[in-house]
Amino acid sequence: MKKIKIETLLAHDGKKAHSKGAVVPPIYQNSLFTMESWEDIDQAFDDRVNNYIYSRGNNPSVRIVEDKIAQIAGGESAKLFASGMGAISASILSCIEKGSHVITIKNIYGPTNNLLQSYFKPKFGIDITYISGTEISEFENAIQDNTSLIFLESPSSVIFSLQDIKSISKLAKNKGIKTIIDNTWATPIYQKPLAMGVDLEVHSCSKYICGHSDVVAGVVIGSEEIITNIFTKEFELLGAKIAPFEAWLLLRSLRTLKIRMEQHQKNALIIAKFLEKHPKIEKVNYPGLKSFPQYELGKKQMTGFSSLMSFQLKTDDLEKIKQFFNGLSLFQIGVSWGGHESLIYAPAISYLKELSKEQFDEMGIQLGDMRISIGLESAEDLMEDINRSLSSI
Numbered sequence: 001m002k003k004i005k006i007e008t009l010l011a012h013d014g015k016k017a018h019s020k021g022a023v024v025p026p027i028y029q030n031s032l033f034t035m036e037s038w039e040d041i042d043q044a045f046d047d048r049v050n051n052y053i054y055s056r057g058n059n060p061s062v063r064i065v066e067d068k069i070a071q072i073a074g075g076e077s078a079k080l081f082a083s084g085m086g087a088i089s090a091s092i093l094s095c096i097e098k099g100s101h102v103i104t105i106k107n108i109y110g111p112t113n114n115l116l117q118s119y120f121k122p123k124f125g126i127d128i129t130y131i132s133g134t135e136i137s138e139f140e141n142a143i144q145d146n147t148s149l150i151f152l153e154s155p156s157s158v159i160f161s162l163q164d165i166k167s168i169s170k171l172a173k174n175k176g177i178k179t180i181i182d183n184t185w186a187t188p189i190y191q192k193p194l195a196m197g198v199d200l201e202v203h204s205c206s207k208y209i210c211g212h213s214d215v216v217a218g219v220v221i222g223s224e225e226i227i228t229n230i231f232t233k234e235f236e237l238l239g240a241k242i243a244p245f246e247a248w249l250l251l252r253s254l255r256t257l258k259i260r261m262e263q264h265q266k267n268a269l270i271i272a273k274f275l276e277k278h279p280k281i282e283k284v285n286y287p288g289l290k291s292f293p294q295y296e297l298g299k300k301q302m303t304g305f306s307s308l309m310s311f312q313l314k315t316d317d318l319e320k321i322k323q324f325f326n327g328l329s330l331f332q333i334g335v336s337w338g339g340h341e342s343l344i345y346a347p348a349i350s351y352l353k354e355l356s357k358e359q360f361d362e363m364g365i366q367l368g369d370m371r372i373s374i375g376l377e378s379a380e381d382l383m384e385d386i387n388r389s390l391s392s393i
């Protein structure tokens with residue numbers, strides 16, 4: 001059969017996990033799977049990765065989702081985790097050892113930064129170099145003899161800056177350095193880092209892949225060899241497994257991933273263009289805008305754009321900033337993103353707690369920076385809501 005398209009893959013599960021013709025596969029709410037004989041269980045242990053023995057390792061409700069995500073991302077294999085951070089910590093651990101050097105970008109997702117900087121660095125003595133990531137020369141200059149990992153996030157958190165995935169992967173491969181990318185923003189629908197040479201792709205499935213704001217989960221995708229390695233070490237031993245019910249909810253979510261992303265993108269572009277022209281807005285950070293400094297690179301390595309963006313209010317009067325923030329009615333206040341509902345968050349709320357004034361300035365974050373996740377509502381209603389709240393300040 002001709003290679004089937006993504007929307008077909010997402011809508012069908014194949015017949016493997018169905019029983020009695022059920023159109024939706026059942027939830028295998030099992031901690032263990034029994035066998036017929038000594039010989040059967042003995043044989044099952046010879047391939048723990050592919051047999052169902054115990055649900056800390058493998059479970060059919062989880063496996064069906066892993067296979068589907070691997071296929072849409074163009075990877076050989078995938079492993080689901082209890083959270084995005086579970087997937088990120090396991091994948092980083094699989095690429096470092098005591099004394100390793102890691103290169104990453106300044107605007108990396110906060111908890112990933114904390115994991116490297118406040119946990120792995122003091123515990124394992126790893127060394128970290130932070131770069132903006134926009135120039136390939138920064139990577140070339142940062143590489144040391146003990147560099148074992150380049151950790152990318154493109155687009156990055158907060159300012160959505162991009163890294164040239166293909167060139168960086170090529171450079172890393174030549175030097176025997178592993179690459180991981182956090183691909184949560186673009187999803188496997190709009191960006192295929194494995195095809196560009198990255199070793200491991202990680203996602204927080206809590207965002208667009210779930211899309212209904214009812215699951216926290218993560219996934220790692222890569223070659224069969226690397227995923228098998230992660231399965232038997234970081235996955236089974238650290239134990240950050242996903243529950244069968246949550247995997248089942250993700251299977252539900254995947255059926256609409258492509259059409260949801262199309263709607264998120266459509267809404268986001270309308271809102272971004274509106275914000276860009278508004279007199280009370282200083283700047284909009286959205287890779288889908290032609291005015292975005294790396295628009296051309298974005299077009300080259302992504303086939304679409306999602307709906308998380310940030311913008312800066314012109315005012316730096318904290319009272320007015322709060323008034324705008326609290327004055328919205330369709331945008332709910334909260335962390336996370338990628339769900340059906342529109343959300344707003346101000347990065348300053350976290351960073352003012354965690355960083356010194358100098359570090360805050362260094363990251364290029366302003367008091368009036370707003371991060372919004374555009375949901376599946378009517379773009380017109382959302383625009384009106386923002387406009388109304390802006391008029392009040």
Ligand SMILES: *Cc1c(COP(=O)(O)O)cnc(C)c1O
Pocket residue numbers: 083084085086109153157182184185203204205206207216217218336
């Ligand atoms: C949310 C998020 C994560 C962490 O995922 P969890 O599922 O919350 O653990 C990782 N990377 C990015 C870019 C995120 O936004």
